[in-house]
Amino acid sequence: MGSEIRKIDFSGLEMKKAGTKEWVEVRGEVMEALETKGFFEAVYDSVSMETLEELFGPVLKELFALPPDIKMRNHSDKPLQGYIPRSSAKGFNYESLKVHDASSDSSLSSFSALMWPPNGNPTFCEVVGRYVGNMRELEMMVRRMVVEALGVEKEWESLEKSVVYGLRMTEYDAPVNQETMVTMPAHRDIIVMTIIRQQEGRGLEIQTKDDRWLLASPNSFNVVIGESFQAWSNGRVKATPHRVKMLNNEKRYSIQLRSQFKDGCMIQAPEELVDQDHPQLYKPYNFADYLKFLFSNGGWAENTDTLKAYCGFEGKKKMMA
Structure with missing residues (x-):
């Protein structure tokens, strides 16, 4: 059941409150959840309902209503870094677009101009930019709390300079396999961290260490650790398998803010996290x-x-x- 997923309240928190009593209390909850499960649900009131309604309403629906040849412009030579079309042959009845370096206004404008040439879509840029700003603050808080809890605060500046944010937007249709209803198979993200938002619907399932699948709540921010952070932390936090299992054949939308290491960066655990009790993994x-x-x-x-x-x-x- 979705209620088994740990909820952690970030209401009123922001990066400038690092070190305060309320910050330290939440930090303890975050590390307990990530060390034991690798995921949690964040209660985060900095994102307004107006933003979410605009995002999951006209903004995403207008984007995915664009012709396939337009969406194909979101191309990348690197796997998983651009447009992902539907693939019924593989059982993937979803399509997805990605904005790389989504925290940059110029990146949002460039993506918008590709989708709505020649002048772009100001509403898309405004609403998505607002959402990315909120999610970036949440991601930074979680990542900062992990760094502090591990006692490697001196690594924060270099880690922060190494991270870039991507925003992936996905539309799911009726699953190809109507028996399993799984439309995205189980996988671990290969990045640092993903914050997944699903609105007015369910589908996201997260796997526990004892191989049970927990159904994530609708209208929630689900924080999931990826392999890059697992490696950087020398296994202190774990990448979490998750999948999408639809409950019905209605369209479903999901949006994911993903932090990842920049190209050229080496992913390596700080030396303080490697000792006799914690050999380098x-x-x-x-x-x-x-x-x-x-x-x-x-x-x-x-x-x-x-x-x-x-x-x-x-x-x-x-x-x-």
């Missing part, structure tokens, strides 16, 4: 190279724990071709 690796690995030689399909296969110290490392 992963060799330093480059995010872009890991992405290539996953989409070459069946890297994703052949290994359950692809991060361990790619750069783990235990067992033989599978090399890229």
Whole structure:
């Protein structure tokens, strides 16, 4: 049941309150949730209902109503970094678009101009920009709390400079497999952190350590740790498997703010997090190279724990071709 997912109240919190009593109390809840489960639901009142209603109403519906050839302009040579079309053959009855470096006004304007040439869509930029700003603040608070709880505050500045934000917007239709109703299979995100918002509907399920699936609440901000943060923290926080299992055949919308390491950055645990009790679990690796690995030689399909296969110290490392 969705009620089993830990709820943590961030109401009234912001980055400038770091170190206050209320911050420290929430930090303790965050670390307990991430160390034991790898996810939690954030109660966060900084996003207005007006913003959410605009975003999940006219903004997303107008975006996905665009012709396929227009949406294809959201192209990237890198896997998962641009437009993802529906693929009934693979059982994926959803399509998704991504704004890279979404916290940049120029990136939002460029994406908007691609979708609505030549002048873009000011409403899209205003509403999405407002939402991204709120979500970036929440993501930074969670990431900062983890850094503080691990005792590596001196790493914060370099970590912050290494992170870029992407915004992925997804529209789900009736699942191809009407028996399972799964329209996005179980997976771990390969990035730092994802904040998933679903509005007026359910579908997101998060897997527990004892292999149960918890149905996330509608109208919630679900914070899910990715493999990059698992590696950076030397396994202190864990990447969490999740999937989308539709409850009916009605359209469903989801929006995800994703933090990830910039191209060229090496993902490596701070030396303070490696000791006799916590041996180094992963060799330093480059995010872009890991992405290539996953989409070459069946890297994703052949290994359950692809991060361990790619750069783990235990067992033989599978090399890229």
